[in-house]
Amino acid sequence: MGIRRGNCNRCPAANGGNRGLGLDSGGGRAILCPVTAPITALRPRAMLLTVDTVSKTYPGGRPVLRGASITLDRGQSLALTGESGSGKSTLLNLTGALDGFDSGEITLDGVALSQLDDAGRAALRRDRVALVFQQFNLIPALSVAQNLAFQARLAGRLDRGWIDEITARLGLTELTGRYPEQLSGGQQQRVAIGRAMAGRPKLLLADEPTGNLDETAAGTVLDLMLELVRDSGTALLLVTHSQAIAARLDRRAHLTGGRVAA
Numbered sequence: 208m209g210i211r212r213g214n215c216n217r218c219p220a221a222n223g224g225n226r227g228l229g230l231d232s233g234g235g236r237a238i239l240c241p242v243t244a245p246i247t248a249l250r251p252r253a254m255l256l257t258v259d260t261v262s263k264t265y266p267g268g269r270p271v272l273r274g275a276s277i278t279l280d281r282g283q284s285l286a287l288t289g290e291s292g293s294g295k296s297t298l299l300n301l302t303g304a305l306d307g308f309d310s311g312e313i314t315l316d317g318v319a320l321s322q323l324d325d326a327g328r329a330a331l332r333r334d335r336v337a338l339v340f341q342q343f344n345l346i347p348a349l350s351v352a353q354n355l356a357f358q359a360r361l362a363g364r365l366d367r368g369w370i371d372e373i374t375a376r377l378g379l380t381e382l383t384g385r386y387p388e389q390l391s392g393g394q395q396q397r398v399a400i401g402r403a404m405a406g407r408p409k410l411l412l413a414d415e416p417t418g419n420l421d422e423t424a425a426g427t428v429l430d431l432m433l434e435l436v437r438d439s440g441t442a443l444l445l446v447t448h449s450q451a452i453a454a455r456l457d458r459r460a461h462l463t464g465g466r467v468a469a
């Protein structure tokens with residue numbers, strides 16, 4: 208049971224200083240003082256991600272999102288399903304600050320995305336989120352090892368020990384000297400996931416990450432990705448067509464008519 212809030216008998220105004228904890232002036236029970244407690248102790252812990260009634264229409268098009276809302280807690284995984292064209296990729300791209308929205312708000316790790324300029328959006332993508340797409344988007348001229356380190360190096364957060372661990376966990380240790388064209392699709396996507404995770408993002412956004420893979424490779428990639436995000440405390444928002452994949456995540460949400468049904 209948490210400590211309850213109430214008026215305490217030890218406010219700084221009254222006695223010069225007990226921060227946060229006080230005693231109930233009636234029964235003498237411990238309480239959290241609303242005046243002196245650190246604000247974080249009083250407020251419910253903020254969600255990592257809040258998409259709040261977001262709307263989006265592409266220029267010249269029909270509305271794609273019409274008040275879509277989702278929340279995602281730290282370390283949680285959420286599967287976003289919906290028919291082709293329902294706006295799943297759009298919602299994912301807005302969350303990753305790749306595109307702007309018309310109304311509503313997206314708050315990621317305490318940052319309101321509507322308030323960011325281009326530099327702010329770039330900083331958010333560098334420091335807090337990472338994306339994995341259906342296409343692997345590896346850099347052809349770089350080796351596996353160089354691809355894995357690429358984003359973390361750009362962000363100034365290259366941690367060799369962590370990259371070595373990711374490389375091993377994704378089963379890429381024997382492949383670090385190869386180039387993308389020398390890899391299978393499943394291997395390429397494992398590199399893309401490793402590259403995304405190398406900077407220790409708070410949120411991984413994955414848009415049908417196994418959509419280009421055969422069933423066996425898809426299963427391996429999904430297992431490795433889920434294990435890696437879970438053990439890293441990284442939250443995951445994953446777009447998928449597959450109910451079987453969606454069932455493996457902590458929560459599910461369905462996008463239809465521009466809105467999200469949980």
Ligand SMILES: Nc1ncnc2c1ncn2[C@@H]1O[C@H](COP(=O)(O)OP(=O)(O)O)[C@@H](O)[C@H]1O
Pocket residue numbers: 265266268271289290291292293294295296297298
């Ligand atoms: N950059 C864009 N410009 C104009 N229309 C777009 C753009 N991206 C997506 N759309 C349109 O928005 C709708 C939703 O697309 P999308 O978010 O890709 O859906 P999903 O990922 O669920 O298949 C579609 O009608 C698509 O044609």
Ligand SMILES: [Mg+2]
Pocket residue numbers: 295296297414
């Ligand atoms: Mg899509």
